[in-house]
Amino acid sequence: MDFKCLSCIVFFPIHIVYYILKASVYLLLPSRRRTLIKEVVLITGGGRGIGRHLAQEFAKQGAKKVILWGRTEKCLKETCEEISQFGTECHYFLCDVANREDVYKQAKVVREKVGDVTILVNNAAVVHGKSLMDSDDDCLLKSQHINTMGQFWTTKAFLPRMLELQHGHVVCINSILSQSPIPGAIDYCTSKASSLAFMESLTLGLLDCPGVGCTTVLPFHTNTEMFQGMRVRFPALFPPLKPETVAERTVDAVRTNTAYVYMPWTMHALVILKSFMPQAALEEIHKFSGSYTCMNTFKGRT
Template identity: 85%
Template sequence: MELRSACRVLLFPLQMLYHIVSATVSALLPSRRKDLTKEVVLITGGGRGIGRHLAKEFAKQGAKKIILWGRTEKCLKETAEEITLSGTECHYFLCDVANREEVYKQAKVVREKVGDVSVLVNNAAVVHGKSLMDSDDDALLKSQHINTMGQFWTTKAFLPRMLELQHGHVVCINSILSQSPIPGAIDYCTSKASSLAFMESLTLGLLDCPGVGCTTVLPFHTNTEMFQGMRVRFPQLFPPLRPEVVAERTVDAVRADKAFLYLPWTMHALIFLKSFMPQVALEEIHKFSGSYTCMNTFKGRT
């Protein structure tokens, strides 16, 4: 037994090297993409912003059915009509993911009226853009309930059937702010960090579950209504992402079974630097990039 353990310890570095080389080669070479023609996709916060573009992109890539969840019927209806006109079956349901009982109730309605969900996209989120002391207590709770706990309820509602069928995918639209927070959005950064931990744990927990995968998307500032008014100091160096690009890359990551997607790819460098640089150096980076003041002109919606 001791000899076997010693061999495993000696082989471990070689295994790590193999996986690193394999992942690098896979990233450089075109890989086979999953077919989406049999997938039933549910998108929370699907009425506008990134959610709306995700619905359009999944439909474009051939998804069988699209289901939209959200709190604003007007936006949901408009998006559903647009998707239907493109030739893809689309349904919408009013659902606040922060409300656990409402999530479970609507999940049952979806199964009865549309069928089993095979791709769950947790996209719904809110941001208030205020400092801790300026934030209303109820607003802080709302951010945590929607951005973090909502994922618990939706995943618990749909994952069991995916595991039973050995077919499914859970997607989270997170944010690079989960790993590199900024002042002035403490509620959002905290909730996204919790959301990232949830997805990392879920991804590892599903390693032994055939046919069921996860994708976590961590985009830089995206030019949507939710972050309207947010400014960066050097927009030429760090231009905001277009929501349609985030949607396109997300769907491609799902088709490629990619676990984590950073947008743009330069965000990898940010995380690498943060792993070893002293706090004072990180503070200088924030000052240089203007993250201390980027929320001063924030006008986004909640």
């Protein structure tokens, strides 16, 4: 073993401890937040739910332009009118992120009519809320195409220009269910786990790309019509998140260049417990929390 290799082995744990201590100190200090006044933000699924609140929050924080993508023109138009009231230039385009050709076509239209996108927010998602055997095959495919593959197409459409400009940010609104799945939402949990792997790989791949960052947001159950009817056993202990809270934390994470955001913070403990607890103990946690039956009353969007 040569000296260079030996020194790397010796200093590796020192570097790890250093970065852990550095991150701990930064948690106690106020973070520096960058301005958004020159940013052009595109939000998929921007017509309603978390997407609508994200658009509002980016506008409140001074984004130069906000672009909304979605499949329902009525919702997109209403949200666009709300954003315009903040004094922010807002545009909307009908686009199905599951359709690769549609994404590339609308991305070209956006560049020609609005300009270069500097912040891409992959928010569009669907959930059908059924077990595997009760799920329609087309619905299962739809979840994977929108929740996972849509990220591939939108990121391929806009990331190259961010790399050229050496300025940009890719955001994913994921879910804690990507790391702690529940029964009754097998399509959603699977697609979100794939989406998380995509973002983890992308984040590492961009480490040597100056000016371009990533943020992955992993919230607990959020009170939107998308998960209408979902019930937790102890709502006082595990209250659903407000979509405006998720939006505020997401925009703040972009401004501070934070890679991963767990909401609420107690979700960190859930992920840690899962890493070493036996399966029987994890099953007891699920039984106690009521996650086995939380989708029994699921209705989704009406």
